[in-house]
Amino acid sequence: MLTDGNPYAIRKTTVLRVITETPTIKTLRLKPSLPFSFKTGQFIELSVPGVGEAPFTPSSDPAFSDELEVTIMRVGRVTEQIHKVKKNDTVGIRGPFGAGYPVDVFKGQEVVVVGGGCGFAPVRSLMYTFFGMSRDLKKLAFRGGCKTPRDFLFKKELLGWKKRPGLDVRLTVDKAAKTDGWHENVGLVTTILDRLPVNPKNAFAVVCGPPIMMKFATQTLLKEGFREDHVYLSMEKNMSCGIGKCGHCRLGTYYACKDGPVFRFDQLNGLERIWE
Amino acid sequence: MFFIAEEKLHILLTRLTDDYQVCVPRKKNGKLHQTRFPDGGGDYTLDEVRSCEPAKIFFFRAREKVADGFGAGPPPPPPKPACITGVKACDLKSLEVQDYVFLTDEYTDPFYKRARDSNLIISADCTQALDTCFCMALGVNPFPEKDFDINLSKMEDGYVVETGSAKGERVVKDNEHLFSPADPSQVKTREETRKRVQSQVRININEYRIPQEGDWKGWKPIKFAYAFWNQDAKNCVECGACNTVCPTCHCFLLFDQGAGKKTSRMRVWDSCLIKDFARVAGGANPRPELWMRLRNRFEKKFDFFPKVLGINACTGCGRCIAACPAKIDIRSVLGRLAANAH
Numbered sequence: 001m002l003t004d005g006n007p008y009a010i011r012k013t014t015v016l017r018v019i020t021e022t023p024t025i026k027t028l029r030l031k032p033s034l035p036f037s038f039k040t041g042q043f044i045e046l047s048v049p050g051v052g053e054a055p056f057t058p059s060s061d062p063a064f065s066d067e068l069e070v071t072i073m074r075v076g077r078v079t080e081q082i083h084k085v086k087k088n089d090t091v092g093i094r095g096p097f098g099a100g101y102p103v104d105v106f107k108g109q110e111v112v113v114v115g116g117g118c119g120f121a122p123v124r125s126l127m128y129t130f131f132g133m134s135r136d137l138k139k140l141a142f143r144g145g146c147k148t149p150r151d152f153l154f155k156k157e158l159l160g161w162k163k164r165p166g167l168d169v170r171l172t173v174d175k176a177a178k179t180d181g182w183h184e185n186v187g188l189v190t191t192i193l194d195r196l197p198v199n200p201k202n203a204f205a206v207v208c209g210p211p212i213m214m215k216f217a218t219q220t221l222l223k224e225g226f227r228e229d230h231v232y233l234s235m236e237k238n239m240s241c242g243i244g245k246c247g248h249c250r251l252g253t254y255y256a257c258k259d260g261p262v263f264r265f266d267q268l269n270g271l272e273r274i275w276e
Numbered sequence: 277m278f279f280i281a282e283e284k285l286h287i288l289l290t291r292l293t294d295d296y297q298v299c300v301p302r303k304k305n306g307k308l309h310q311t312r313f314p315d316g317g318g319d320y321t322l323d324e325v326r327s328c329e330p331a332k333i334f335f336f337r338a339r340e341k342v343a344d345g346f347g348a349g350p351p352p353p354p355p356k357p358a359c360i361t362g363v364k365a366c367d368l369k370s371l372e373v374q375d376y377v378f379l380t381d382e383y384t385d386p387f388y389k390r391a392r393d394s395n396l397i398i399s400a401d402c403t404q405a406l407d408t409c410f411c412m413a414l415g416v417n418p419f420p421e422k423d424f425d426i427n428l429s430k431m432e433d434g435y436v437v438e439t440g441s442a443k444g445e446r447v448v449k450d451n452e453h454l455f456s457p458a459d460p461s462q463v464k465t466r467e468e469t470r471k472r473v474q475s476q477v478r479i480n481i482n483e484y485r486i487p488q489e490g491d492w493k494g495w496k497p498i499k500f501a502y503a504f505w506n507q508d509a510k511n512c513v514e515c516g517a518c519n520t521v522c523p524t525c526h527c528f529l530l531f532d533q534g535a536g537k538k539t540s541r542m543r544v545w546d547s548c549l550i551k552d553f554a555r556v557a558g559g560a561n562p563r564p565e566l567w568m569r570l571r572n573r574f575e576k577k578f579d580f581f582p583k584v585l586g587i588n589a590c591t592g593c594g595r596c597i598a599a600c601p602a603k604i605d606i607r608s609v610l611g612r613l614a615a616n617a618h
Contacts, residue, residue: 007383008342008530009342009343009344010345049535050345050536050539051532052530052531052532075558076557076558078557079557210558211560237562238553238554238555240530243381243382243383244381245383246527246528246530246546247527247528247576250576250580258381273563276561
């Protein structure tokens with residue numbers, strides 16, 4: 001989806017709504033000026049006029065075209081400015097870029113989705129896609145973890161998933177105070193990866209979260225018996241151009257922007273420092 | 277093959293200024309630099325050796341506006357295409373790498389493509405070799421064999437002319453009166469010069485014990501990576517000069533400038549040796565140490581490109597050796613890589 005054949009050109013986009021999710025995370029509901037659609041797991045470059053752009057994977061259901069939501073944690077120069085954006089402001093987007101989640105691979109399979117922290121954003125989009133094709137999946141389980149109940153992104157919605165028929169959900173936080181009213185598990189995300197309702201020999205796992213969480217979740221899943229080529233990871237790299245030209249997000253012979261940002265673990269195994 | 281006398285070439289270049297921004301190499305402090313023609317008259321040097329600037333400057337500009345921001349006016353009209361002259365074989369080879377990056381895949385780069393389609397390349401044989409030249413170790417001869425529109429081989433009073441594309445043939449045809457058929461003795465002189473320069477490059481390769489392309493193929497992760505790379509990294513000052521002068525380096529940075537309704541998106545060359553190159557907003561950096569970034573530069577050239585494109589992304593032009601203030605020498609790095617390959 002190019003603007004005038006120029007992959008660097010920005011598409012004007014209106015901010016329809018700003019939702020404050022946690023003290024450091026906001027969700028923007030966006031309406032691009034031209035028709036727009038994306039596949040779950042693909043990312044966009046979101047820009048603020050004169051400030052710059054940064055890559056985000058939409059957190060909304062790709063089935064709803066022409067509008068999208070991005071969920072953004074305030075961590076740097078660009079996101080600091082994005083957090084100042086208000087309803088009806090104009091921002092810019094480019095994309096979508098990347099290959100996204102290989103949804104067809106999961107058809108007829110048992111799938112475990114593991115999300116952590118800000119990684120709930122892409123994972124929510126994937127889960128909506130799975131909800132729309134639940135008959136095509138043999139089994140679907142969700143495991144989610146955050147540091148504390150206070151920074152638990154989409155907490156209400158995720159707790160609500162526990163009531164969804166056919167969906168196996170377990171949630172955890174690293175630490176909870178008594179006043180938090182947290183009735184779920186307390187402990188690292190790896191503590192809820194046992195007793196999975198799937199056969200690890202054939203099942204698929206999708207992991208998205210901070211690098212350290214992905215590292216330990218992957219190790220645990222492999223220990224549980226998952227195949228290396230059945231574990232999908234979202235690699236957070238410095239994606240800039242989005243089209244495999246600027247060189248910033250290279251991972252071995254891949255570019256995260258063009259070939260990812262979702263990779264199978266076996267594609268990355270053997271590369272150094274993939275978790276950083 | 278044709279012959280064109282020195283003064284007639286000057287007429288040709290002057291005529292080409294109607295359609296092109298003609299650039300010629302000129303000597304400044306003993307080194308060749310790309311300059312604009314006709315400013316400065318006829319004191320240009322098309323033969324000898326490569327210019328300090330790599331050919332990529334005419335296709336992938338060091339700084340370029342790639343998009344308008346919000347509500348800005350229409351994009352500026354495309355610049356006059358360039359007619360680049362005196363380009364050497366090492367730079368022509370580098371265009372294979374740049375073409376792969378900017379022209380293949382789902383997205384082509386419209387700015388690179390425009391320049392590639394519209395620029396005219398008048399290349400030239402090397403008639404000398406700098407002591408940093410080692411093109412033949414990378415399978416490149418010091419004279420153009422393909423990927424040019426017109427090639428010039430220096431004679432005493434002019435040039436032997438070879439065309440390499442329909443575009444080049446058209447230029448010769450349109451200016452027929454300036455050319456005459458090449459004399460067999462001139463073609464013979466061309467072969468002799470070529471052999472002489474080849475032997476000069478071979479002397480360099482022997483003197484610096486530069487391995488031949490293939491000797492380091494099958495790059496393996498080196499066991500003592502830190503010790504291997506830190507020998508050079510400890511002297512590196514992270515200036516990025518090697519990236520800037522490299523004809524195959526293609527990494528760039530996009531940034532927005534301006535405010536309000538007048539913003540534009542710029543693209544500038546970037547350097548993989550700079551600490552923040554691969555850092556993400558959250559702070560994680562896959563290459564926090566300088567030795568990792570130096571290794572990354574070599575890995576990209578001698579592992580990534582062989583795997584994805586089948587060629588090394590080095591043409592033996594030797595510019596990085598001349599540019600490095602820390603005297604990091606790609607020739608010795610390749611020597612050590614080859615020694616480690618067994």
